[in-house]
Amino acid sequence: MxxxxxxxxxxxxxxxxxDLERIKMGDITLSRVVQGYWRLTSWGWSPDELLHHMNECLKRGVTTFDTAAVYGGGECERQIGKALALDPSLRGRIQLVTKVGIVPGDGVTSYSHYNTTYHHVINACKECLKRLGTEYADLLLIHREDPCMDPRECGRALKALKTEGLIRAYGVSNFDPWKFNALYHAVEGELVTNQIELNPVCFEHFESGMMDLLADYGIHPMIxxxxxxxxxxxxxxxxxxxxxxxxxxxxxxxxxxxxxxxxxxxxxxxxxxxxxxxxxxxxxxxxxxxxxxxxxxxxxxxxxxxxxxxxxxx
Structure with a gap:
């Protein structure tokens, strides 16, 4: 006791x-610890309760919040947007990370698949911003490595979104070294992170060489x-x-x-x-x-x- x-x-x-360390990633800076909202829809929170939680994170130096288009079928992003609408001043003090590229199965599409084509990435990002109620995302990630990805086409979409001011930086999630390298070179080294699974019982990205590649490029992964x-x-x-x-x-x-x-x-x-x-x-x-x-x-x-x-x- x-x-x-x-x-x-x-x-x-x-x-x-x-004084929580901050990590520079390209044109943005993120808090060393990130609050994830993958399970947000299961918590049963009102917008007020979510806003309170975000403010409690800020008090502790955690300013970066992670979500994705596919989380809760888009509902996670909507709930974050409703919370931010209660205090618009909060948006300038936080960093929003979201992800696109997974197309879940529904009544029209009977199976899930990946889509990293130019128009899908552009349109999916814009839909994310609508749900989040914001004009830009601080960081956009391609959610899963796509075996049918054209890195040059996907790269053009990411560059276009950044040029238009809809995102401030971009990266990937769950990519292996080969696909990461292909997209990295297609965007002339502008990928700022790879969000990967890593813990004391999961060593995939040590074994694949991904951690070594990121260290070589000076890129900080999100875990x-x-x-x-x-x-x-x-x-x-x-x-x-x-x-x-x-x-x-x-x-x-x-x-x-x-x-x-x-x-x-x-x-x-x-x-x-x-x-x-x-x-x-x-x-x-x-x-x-x-x-x-x-x-x-x-x-x-x-x-x-x-x-x-x-x-x-x-």
């Missing part, structure tokens, strides 16, 4: 004194599902239990929580990733803030890297 109290007091102190959707603390698989054991030991060593240790692990990598916190609880966001301010010893980074048993050092 005493340790739990000490941890809460330490987190409170960090949140009060922290979705940093806690594996909560599975790190609820799962019962052997690899999860091994990770949890290591996280518990390191949480005690650093006087923090297991969640904060995961964020510290992400923040300690030299690529300077921006984790997306998908919880609606402010205390969870505060754990993320504490984590990115905690520097792990080099050996402890590798303890987490190898904890699941998936990665074996040679």
């Amino acid at each position: 005493v340790q739990e109290y000490d941890t809460l007091q330490r987190r409170k102190l960090i949140v009060e004194v922290i 979705w599902s940093p806690l594996a959707g909560g599975k790190l603390f609820t799962g019962t698989d052997d690899e999860i239990l091994r990770v949890r054991f290591v996280l518990s030991e390191l949480a005690e060593k650093y006087g923090t929580t297991e969640s904060a240790v995961v964020y510290a692990w992400l923040a300690s990598h030299p690529v300077k990733a921006l984790p997306v916190c998908g919880s609606n609880r402010i205390d969870r966001l505060e754990e993320a803030l504490e984590g990115v301010e905690t520097r792990l010893e080099h050996m402890d980074w590798y303890r987490i890297y190898t904890a699941s048993g998936q990665k074996v050092l040679r």
